[in-house]
Amino acid sequence: MVPYVVRRVLTALPTIVIFACFVFLLQKLLPGDPVLAMAGEDRDPATIAALRIQYHLNDPLPVQFLRWAGDALRGDLGESLRNHDSVLHLITQKLPVTLELALLSTLFSVLIGIPAGILAAAKKGSVWDNLARGTALWGVSIPTFWFGIVLIIIVSVNLHLLPASGYAPISEDPWQNIRTMILPAFVLGNAQAGILMRHTRSAMLEVLRQDYVRTARAKGLPELRVVMAHAFRNALAPLVTVTAVLLGQLLAGAVLTEQVFSIPGFGKMLVDAVFNRDYAVVQGVALCTGVGFILLNLLADVAQLLLNPRLRSS
Amino acid sequence: MKTGFLFAGALMLATTAASAQTLRIGLLDDPDLLDPAPGKSFVGRIVFQSLCDKLVDISPDLKILPRLAVSWETTEDGKVITFKLRDGVTYQDGEKFDAASVKYNIERDKTMPESIRKSDLASVDSVDVIDPLTVRFNLKKPDSTLLAALTDRAGMMVAPEAAKQAGAKFGLNPVCSGPYKFVERVQQDHITLARNPNYWNAKAFSFDKIVFRTIPDSTARLESLRSGDLDIAERIEPTDVKELEAQKEFKVVGVTTLGYQGLTVNVANGPASKAPIGQDKRIRQALSLAIDRQGVMDAVFDGQFSPAGQPVPPVSPYYSDKFPPPTRDLEKAKALLKAAGVEHPVINVRYTTSSRAQKVMEVVQAMAAEAGIEIKLISTEFATQMKVQTDGDYEISFIGWSGRPDPDGNIYSFYVCGGGLNDSHYCNKDVDAILNDARLTTEVAARKALYEKFDAIALDELPIIYFYFEKWIWGSTAKLQGFVPNPDGMIRLEGVKLAQ
Numbered sequence: 001m002v003p004y005v006v007r008r009v010l011t012a013l014p015t016i017v018i019f020a021c022f023v024f025l026l027q028k029l030l031p032g033d034p035v036l037a038m039a040g041e042d043r044d045p046a047t048i049a050a051l052r053i054q055y056h057l058n059d060p061l062p063v064q065f066l067r068w069a070g071d072a073l074r075g076d077l078g079e080s081l082r083n084h085d086s087v088l089h090l091i092t093q094k095l096p097v098t099l100e101l102a103l104l105s106t107l108f109s110v111l112i113g114i115p116a117g118i119l120a121a122a123k124k125g126s127v128w129d130n131l132a133r134g135t136a137l138w139g140v141s142i143p144t145f146w147f148g149i150v151l152i153i154i155v156s157v158n159l160h161l162l163p164a165s166g167y168a169p170i171s172e173d174p175w176q177n178i179r180t181m182i183l184p185a186f187v188l189g190n191a192q193a194g195i196l197m198r199h200t201r202s203a204m205l206e207v208l209r210q211d212y213v214r215t216a217r218a219k220g221l222p223e224l225r226v227v228m229a230h231a232f233r234n235a236l237a238p239l240v241t242v243t244a245v246l247l248g249q250l251l252a253g254a255v256l257t258e259q260v261f262s263i264p265g266f267g268k269m270l271v272d273a274v275f276n277r278d279y280a281v282v283q284g285v286a287l288c289t290g291v292g293f294i295l296l297n298l299l300a301d302v303a304q305l306l307l308n309p310r311l312r313s314s
Numbered sequence: 315m316k317t318g319f320l321f322a323g324a325l326m327l328a329t330t331a332a333s334a335q336t337l338r339i340g341l342l343d344d345p346d347l348l349d350p351a352p353g354k355s356f357v358g359r360i361v362f363q364s365l366c367d368k369l370v371d372i373s374p375d376l377k378i379l380p381r382l383a384v385s386w387e388t389t390e391d392g393k394v395i396t397f398k399l400r401d402g403v404t405y406q407d408g409e410k411f412d413a414a415s416v417k418y419n420i421e422r423d424k425t426m427p428e429s430i431r432k433s434d435l436a437s438v439d440s441v442d443v444i445d446p447l448t449v450r451f452n453l454k455k456p457d458s459t460l461l462a463a464l465t466d467r468a469g470m471m472v473a474p475e476a477a478k479q480a481g482a483k484f485g486l487n488p489v490c491s492g493p494y495k496f497v498e499r500v501q502q503d504h505i506t507l508a509r510n511p512n513y514w515n516a517k518a519f520s521f522d523k524i525v526f527r528t529i530p531d532s533t534a535r536l537e538s539l540r541s542g543d544l545d546i547a548e549r550i551e552p553t554d555v556k557e558l559e560a561q562k563e564f565k566v567v568g569v570t571t572l573g574y575q576g577l578t579v580n581v582a583n584g585p586a587s588k589a590p591i592g593q594d595k596r597i598r599q600a601l602s603l604a605i606d607r608q609g610v611m612d613a614v615f616d617g618q619f620s621p622a623g624q625p626v627p628p629v630s631p632y633y634s635d636k637f638p639p640p641t642r643d644l645e646k647a648k649a650l651l652k653a654a655g656v657e658h659p660v661i662n663v664r665y666t667t668s669s670r671a672q673k674v675m676e677v678v679q680a681m682a683a684e685a686g687i688e689i690k691l692i693s694t695e696f697a698t699q700m701k702v703q704t705d706g707d708y709e710i711s712f713i714g715w716s717g718r719p720d721p722d723g724n725i726y727s728f729y730v731c732g733g734g735l736n737d738s739h740y741c742n743k744d745v746d747a748i749l750n751d752a753r754l755t756t757e758v759a760a761r762k763a764l765y766e767k768f769d770a771i772a773l774d775e776l777p778i779i780y781f782y783f784e785k786w787i788w789g790s791t792a793k794l795q796g797f798v799p800n801p802d803g804m805i806r807l808e809g810v811k812l813a814q
Contacts, residue, residue, distance in 0.1 A: 261534070262503065
């Protein structure tokens with residue numbers, strides 16, 4: 001397995017390089033000018049010209065990219081044009097928040113989506129199946145910002161059960177941290193639970209049609225044992241991949257949910273950075289998210305190996 | 315005796331509770347760098363208001379008030395201003411505030427590469443330290459706008475030693491002389507300030523801690539106020555005002571801003587200016603007359619904002635009653651179009667992506683259609699709109715200006731030939747002469763007469779069609795006392811407290 005992991009890491013490297021080039025070029029294609037954004041409402045031409053030279057924005061694109069890449073290799077992701085904070089510092093400030101939100105949301109989606117999917121498949125065509133599929137459709141279609149606002153009005157404004165917004169780091173106030181994270185994680189998890197439920201249902205239906213399930217039933221095993229121990233175990237492999245992809249999507253930040261609940265994660269920072277043409281921040285966050293996504297995929301593949309002995313021999 | 319102790323104990327507890335108060339303010343946007351020299355964001359100014367004291371301040375009726383400068387005198391020729399400074403003031407790190415530090419600050423604003431205060435202070439030639447509490451500004455020419463500029467970031471004093479050490483990164487850990495000092499910041503989340511016990515007027519400030527929280531979504535900001543997570547929220551949506559006013563736990567206060575919203579027409583900036591609307595003022599006049607400004611205000615803003623017909627708001631002493639907002643006149647609009655020989659002009663209007671701008675422009679589109687004008691709407695993200703506007707790749711841009719206390723700040727750079735903000739490339743030597751005269755004139759009545767002369771030309775030629783004045787609307791808990799709304803949109807905490 002170790003050689004496999006090493007090989008996968010090595011093949012991931014070119015992907016990261018191509019990805020970094022791509023993000024760099026894409027944002028340079030955006031119209032607009034970071035210096036115009038920095039110069040403020042007054043837009044003094046002398047200031048604009050001086051800033052453009054100071055931040056090397058007149059250099060040819062390949063030179064700009066190589067400068068960034070060279071610094072990045074030395075662990076320096078540059079500095080935000082907007083507030084001169086180092087991009088690495090900004091990322092380390094936001095990463096724990098984004099990770100926590102992503103993990104909690106995924107937890108919610110797994111806790112809701114997988115049992116619902118199993119139930120729907122085991123009772124195919126029943127009321128339970130229709131209910132689960134209807135709920136999944138609702139979860140996927142409902143806009144997160146709207147659902148978020150509705151929950152805030154009910155849970156925070158009317159019932160005063162949880163705070164409406166704000167974030168407290170887990171290291172400073174774990175209780176408040178959990179209180180502020182429940183609603184946003186639930187909103188995001190709810191949206192993803194629908195997707196996960198549908199994948200679980202179809203994977204389970206596939207497995208439940210297999211001969212060995214029939215054999216298990218013929219042996220007289222209780223239905224619960226057939227579904228959980230025989231069918232679900234074998235349906236698990238594709239679900240791991242889906243969950244990893246869903247989690248990976250959350251790593252780039254969940255802009256709308258972060259906005260509604262004022263969670264200081266990657267999403268809001270990335271959007272602000274794009275609007276301000278704060279190239280270094282966009283580049284840094286994109287790189288970080290890209291690497292995260294690749295790592296998650298790698299982990300999912302390793303998990304597949306552990307779950308499915310047949311893959312190990314190949 | 316025992317009761318006495320208990321009573322004293324209870325009293326102590328009560329005073330601790332009262333003095334340990336935190337004020338939580340909800341901002342619409344995340345401030346940029348917390349350094350007055352390169353600082354550009356509006357919300358950044360709200361934070362500076364508590365963090366960095368300034369030489370002079372401005373009252374709600376736009377009078378200049380003493381702050382770190384207790385008095386000032388301008389010479390007869392208007393070229394020298396001498397400030398007497400407040401005695402016994404220190405910066406938050408203990409460094410003494412004196413004339414030398416004022417000189418340092420002005421020079422820093424004028425020379426730091428990232429500073430965007432250079433245009434505010436362009437008229438200042440040099441600064442002389444007369445004695446530790448007297449400082450003299452020598453001007454290149456008289457400048458009636460300078461004091462107003464010093465009520466904002468150009469007049470904010472940062473601690474020289476701390477600024478020298480931190481350089482461009484000063485804003486990550488700012489040290490000023492305001493009533494509250496910097497504690498911490500998490501980007502896009504919050505900024506915390508704590509009481510500066512050495513502030514010269516510390517007793518007027520009742521909070522121990524101020525937390526500024528960034529909540530860009532207006533509904534989320536409102537709900538955070540309603541759930542008790544905020545004490546004040548800035549920029550409440552006009553359409554939420556009635557509902558919030560109806561709840562007795564909350565208060566709503568508002569004041570018309572110093573800026574305006576308008577339609578900037580490209581009259582000479584590149585090929586796009588060759589469109590009929592750029593070439594013929596009669597078409598611009600027709601468009602202006604086709605808009606029922608009050609109707610738009612009622613339809614989109616619940617009547618909270620007010621129609622505009624000139625660049626300065628009614629609160630300004632330079633507002634002229636001679637130029638009220640135009641009332642809708644479809645017949646006249648059609649006649650003007652006929653006279654111009656273009657009865658059905660097609661106009662491309664760019665607006666920045668926001669639901670508010672979109673609603674306004676959709677109403678305008680329908681109104682203009684009734685006069686025979688077809689408006690095509692192009693929604694553009696803000697940074698892109700700035701770029702197309704400077705490049706001249708637009709016919710009309712629906713854009714606002716946040717406003718300055720002095721009328722010059724709302725007019726000059728938008729109209730003079732080659733002006734920094736003159737994206738329509740309007741150029742008229744008579745207008746230049748009037749606006750330059752107004753800069754040299756300090757007497758209010760004489761200056762107002764000059765601006766009326768300007769209005770007569772500008773509001774006829776209409777390179778900018780003035781549309782409406784927005785209002786700053788703050789929502790707060792009903793417990794908040796002593797907050798005075800100011801048209802500059804700042805939150806001044808002197809005398810503000812939360813009732814128990």
